[in-house]
Amino acid sequence: MSSPQSASAGSAASASVPLFDISRQHQTLHAEIMAALERVCSSGQFILGPDVVELEKRTAEYCGVKHAVACASGSDALLLALMAYDVGPGDEVIVPSYTFFATASAVTRLGAVPVFVDIEADTCNLDAALVAARITPRTKAIIPVHLYGQCADMDVLRELAETRGIAVIEDACQAIGAGYRGKSAGALGDIACFSFYPTKNLGAYGDAGLMTTGDDALADKLKLLRGHGMRPRYYHQLVGINSRLDSMQAAVLNVKLPYLERWSDARRERAARYTAGFQACGVSDVVRLPVVRPERRHVWNQYVVHIADGRRDELRAYLAERKIGTEIYYPVPLHRQECFAHLGYGAGSLPVTERAAAETLALPIFPELTFDEQDRVVAAIADYYVAQSAPRAMLTGPNFLKLADGVRR
Ligand SMILES: Cc1ncc(COP(=O)(O)O)c(C=O)c1O
Known part of the structure; x- marks a missing residue:
């Protein structure tokens, strides 16, 4: 498995962070x-x-x-x-x-x-x-x-x-x-x-x-x-x-x-880093973080946040401009798909599902995702929400990196 260490914190700002990159594993x-x-x-x-x-x-x-x-x-x-x-x-x-x-x-x-x-x-x-x-x-x-x-x-x-x-x-x-x-x-x-x-x-x-x-x-x-x-x-x-x-x-x-157990551990480590990173940036009220129920072993095929302020699609576009890959699993729930219209589920019939479809955003997670790439995802989302109220240095400078360091296991 490739090293999760940062390639170059300074020059990486314009590089892309793929949602998933199978070639690294290959x-x-x-x-x-x-x-x-x-x-x-x-x-x-x-x-x-x-x-x-x-x-x-x-x-x-x-x-x-x-x-x-x-x-x-x-x-x-x-x-x-x-x-x-x-x-x-x-x-x-x-x-x-x-x-x-x-x-x-x-x-x-x-x-x-x-x-x-x-x-x-x-x-x-x-x-x-x-x-x-x-x-x-x-x-x-x-x-x-x-x-x-x-x-x-x-x-x-x-x-x-x-x-x-x-x-x-x-x-x-x-x-x-x-x-x-x-x-x-x-x-x-x-x-x-x-x-x-x-x-x-x-x-x-x-x-x-x-x-x-x-x-x-x-x-x-x-x-x-x-x-x-x-x-x-x-x-x-x-x-x-x-x-x-x-x-x-x-x-x-x-x-x-x-290799699967090792990869699952790497996914868990990255999920924990995302969670700690978002909490440290003070955005976890808007960016609702995934919840792991007791007695569950989560293997993080996806790290999915809920964007609770109605601006999910704007945030996604903002991240795309910064070449950060995201996905929506799933934008149209099955009961609202054209092919199931005859089953008669109207808008609002499954409210929690419909809300999830409007709020969820999957962020890059895979075992070979580097810590530096992860930090850029967190910083970009934090920038989007709090650039006005917090000095940028808090989010992307040494303080942010220190916070990110603190969540490395
Ligand atoms: C929840 C779920 N069910 C079923 C499938 C179907 O699997 P496959 O793509 O191998 O046919 C997938 C795969 O995307 C899935 O995520």
Whole structure:
């Protein structure tokens, strides 16, 4: 991993701070990854095969769960998990609206209805307290999303689901390595779904996904479903899909997995520095900082602040002028998307979600982000808010650097 030390505090003012830069990680792993890819090419085994079996074994161990079944993407993992429960027309599945599209599109693609429930204002995770009221005799599953790398309130959801015979499918696509009350994401629901999209904490060099489960029968069904329901060859027990993972992606992921804990620590360190930096600058009333709930191990796939003064988009433009990358996860919540208009969720129907869509701003965070780059992000945001009321030297000069130093571990 590259050193987090400042390259040059004085001359860096005009350099860009990318939201994410995968090339830095690749540089450090180049030789290992190329050797692994070369090995796959020489083996001629491009689909499933030993690299995929190895990935499944190691990921199951990493998550502390009995089975892992690899597939082609996180979106497919969600689809396959629902297929394993025979979700179809007439069924309902409870999902947050504040998530990536695939959480709900998997439900719709099977002819079932996504039932959107509001989120907690601070974590942006599904508000477990609101779920019970939305359960009906048609509810087949709940899909909590561990958004930004922090687990949803799984105990409450599990208890609700168990008493009513409903499946809990974790959308852990942003949360590999996250923890909740001593257990890992992937071991908290009946099935969990992971994405290895390149920007995830464990990213492939293309699309890749995986499901985990502690249940033997479900694991077997997921394996069948990802390969056209075929067993033995050309005999189809179920109507599945083609969602076989290719060996190249598995080989890349097998190289990267041993580094994941170190990368998660680096993300946590950077999250702590952001939080301390914003607090030290006195902007944390307007720039509301991410909250980590007790007994959670956050893996910071994203560091997302809430800009509470209605000027999020202006601030984003200001940062873009300074070449600081940001993103909005997500600008239009799913219940307000055109393709779900027929479900009839009007403006204001999920107020906390809609407020989050207007306020959230994701800042650069990745293991190789340098401390100097981070300090420039904090200083730029502080400048935007307090340049009038505080001398600039407080924010960008030695005092700011001293504050930033104070939060280095
Ligand atoms: C919460 C969530 N669910 C599902 C997915 C879908 O994963 P993939 O892009 O691998 O299909 C993603 C990935 O962006 C995600 O963030």
